[in-house]
Amino acid sequence: MQQTVFVGPGLIAFILIVLLPFVMGFYYMFTEWDGINIGDAKWTGMRNLTKIFTDDERFWDAFLFTVKFTLAGVLITNLTAFLLALMLSRNLKSRNVLRTIFFLPNVIGGLLLGYIWYFIFVRGFAAIGEATGIGFFNLQWLGTPNTAFWGIVIVFVWQTAGYMMIIYIAAMIGVPKDLIEAAKIDGAGMLQMLRSVTIPLIMPAITICLFLTTSNAFKMFDLNLSLTSGGPGNATESIALNIYREALGYSRYGLGTAKAMIFFLGVAIITVTQVWITKKQEVEA
Amino acid sequence: METRQKYTPLLFVTEIIGILLALLFIAPFYFLIVNSFKKLGDILLNASSLPEKINFGNFQRAWEAVEFPRVFMNSFLVTSVSVLALVVISSMMAYRLVRRPTTFNKLLLTALIAAMIIPFQSVMLPLMRVTSWLELRGHFHGIVICYMGFGISLSMFLYHGFVKSVPLEIEEAAVMDGCTPYGVFWRIVFPLLKPITVTVIILNVLWIWNDYLLPMLVINDRMTTIPLAVQKFFGQYLRKWDLAMAALTLSTLPVIAFFLFLQKHIIEGITAGSVKG
Numbered sequence: 001m002q003q004t005v006f007v008g009p010g011l012i013a014f015i016l017i018v019l020l021p022f023v024m025g026f027y028y029m030f031t032e033w034d035g036i037n038i039g040d041a042k043w044t045g046m047r048n049l050t051k052i053f054t055d056d057e058r059f060w061d062a063f064l065f066t067v068k069f070t071l072a073g074v075l076i077t078n079l080t081a082f083l084l085a086l087m088l089s090r091n092l093k094s095r096n097v098l099r100t101i102f103f104l105p106n107v108i109g110g111l112l113l114g115y116i117w118y119f120i121f122v123r124g125f126a127a128i129g130e131a132t133g134i135g136f137f138n139l140q141w142l143g144t145p146n147t148a149f150w151g152i153v154i155v156f157v158w159q160t161a162g163y164m165m166i167i168y169i170a171a172m173i174g175v176p177k178d179l180i181e182a183a184k185i186d187g188a189g190m191l192q193m194l195r196s197v198t199i200p201l202i203m204p205a206i207t208i209c210l211f212l213t214t215s216n217a218f219k220m221f222d223l224n225l226s227l228t229s230g231g232p233g234n235a236t237e238s239i240a241l242n243i244y245r246e247a248l249g250y251s252r253y254g255l256g257t258a259k260a261m262i263f264f265l266g267v268a269i270i271t272v273t274q275v276w277i278t279k280k281q282e283v284e285a
Numbered sequence: 286m287e288t289r290q291k292y293t294p295l296l297f298v299t300e301i302i303g304i305l306l307a308l309l310f311i312a313p314f315y316f317l318i319v320n321s322f323k324k325l326g327d328i329l330l331n332a333s334s335l336p337e338k339i340n341f342g343n344f345q346r347a348w349e350a351v352e353f354p355r356v357f358m359n360s361f362l363v364t365s366v367s368v369l370a371l372v373v374i375s376s377m378m379a380y381r382l383v384r385r386p387t388t389f390n391k392l393l394l395t396a397l398i399a400a401m402i403i404p405f406q407s408v409m410l411p412l413m414r415v416t417s418w419l420e421l422r423g424h425f426h427g428i429v430i431c432y433m434g435f436g437i438s439l440s441m442f443l444y445h446g447f448v449k450s451v452p453l454e455i456e457e458a459a460v461m462d463g464c465t466p467y468g469v470f471w472r473i474v475f476p477l478l479k480p481i482t483v484t485v486i487i488l489n490v491l492w493i494w495n496d497y498l499l500p501m502l503v504i505n506d507r508m509t510t511i512p513l514a515v516q517k518f519f520g521q522y523l524r525k526w527d528l529a530m531a532a533l534t535l536s537t538l539p540v541i542a543f544f545l546f547l548q549k550h551i552i553e554g555i556t557a558g559s560v561k562g
Contacts (some may be wrong), residue, residue, distance in 0.1 A: 217403075
């Protein structure tokens with residue numbers, strides 16, 4: 001009885017909303033299903049998978065884009081966050097205000113941020129470019145595949161770096177002071193201190209931040225939709241956006257589900273490997 | 286790392302660099318705000334200048350075009366009810382799983398943690414079918430139940446780590462005094478969980494308030510939330526920058542206010558949440 005009251009509601013919600021659809025996905029990925037008659041799905045065996053693997057360049061372009069974006073986004077976000085944290089774990093007078101400012105973009109959702117930056121890339125940069133004549137601002141940022149890619153990376157870094165910074169700061173403050181003193185007495189320089197003391201000791205934070213940024217970048221959707229909506233052409237279409245369009249745009253729910261299951265596999269492999277690798281680097285103080 | 290350092294020249298230079306970077310970080314907000322006060326012509330002429338005079342005309346029109354009071358209320362209701370429900374079900378479940386680690390309960394814990402890796406896009410299409418079956422689509426309780434399902438893993442996990450640190454002795458004393466199991470949980474254990482409850486509330490509020498895709502799929506027009514309204518608005522008024530900037534300013538204000546009021550808790554909450562995650 002108590003088991004039912006304490007566990008029941010959560011269990012039911014979890015089964016209905018996550019587990020059941022997930023299991024159903026393994027069936028629907030082998031069907032043709034238009035989503036209009038949401039009830040009937042025709043079994044087509046391997047047809048969806050064959051199509052994806054042999055005749056769906058757009059999906060693999062999206063896959064490649066997502067992987068490249070994840071690499072760039074994760075690397076730059078964590079470097080930025082780490083440097084910000086290094087700065088803000090010192091006794092700066094403006095430390096608290098700066099922390100607030102760097103964190104601020106994170107509380108706004110990706111969709112709204114995307115629209116704000118859409119305006120900045122289209123009008124704001126143009127205005128700065130006109131006033132200063134710096135070529136960087138006069139590019140058609142969202143107009144070419146390459147600049148649009150970096151445009152999304154910039155916004156992603158701007159959005160997530162503050163969050164990771166908070167995690168890094170907490171870890172840096174936790175590094176025992178006697179270790180730092182000891183390293184100083186042994187004559188360690190700043191870089192050496194970072195490499196041999198700080199980084200090994202904050203490895204758990206690095207694991208967490210890499211995990212969070214990797215999975216966020218790989219699953220990026222809102223920002224993609226509002227900033228470039230996959231354009232120009234389909235050059236900046238992420239996997240998540242590709243799946244969404246396959247199903248809701250072209251009403252191919254079966255094919256969309258098949259892609260969604262491949263996507264799941266990709267997310268699982270990438271995040272598990274990453275956590276496994278960084279976990280091995282963790283040491284005790 | 287936080288030692289009582291003297292304010293050295295190096296520190297001063299670091300401070301200057303920090304302030305410059307911070308200015309770069311808030312520059313987008315500058316563009317957003319100044320342009321929401323300008324006329325369209327002025328925006329097209331120069332998007333980086335300050336407005337010549339402050340007029341709230343754009344806000345007035347955007348307020349009506351987005352039906353701001355209504356969508357704000359929708360967002361508010363969806364977020365608050367879902368978060369409340371999540372706090373209740375996840376704390377209760379975590380408590381039970383810690384105190385009664387039966388085989389079933391251990392399995393359940395593993396399943397919930399493992400499920401955190403499943404991306405939303407991987408379940409959303411079959412979910413649309415499930416929500417139609419159960420007549421959850423287009424209903425307020427429907428979206429709340431969806432958030433309960435998607436949110437329980439992380440929330441329960443956070444509580445689980447915390448309940449373990451609550452000493453059993455207090456509970457035993459309460460049982461001796463004739464407290465029922467539910468009384469023990471709500472009157473004694475739950476108040477002790479307050480720090481992690483704050484974390485759970487904050488993480489879920491930020492997630493649900495800003496969520497776009499789930500409400501897009503299961504909500505109907507009547508219940509449109511802020512992200513949905515903004516997206517629709519942009520579809521209709523693309524290039525009407527004056528209205529768009531005012532609408533965006535309006536839409537970001539509530540969550541920025543939430544953050545500025547609670548920033549100490551938010552930053553602590555995120556630190557606590559990530560250490561567990």
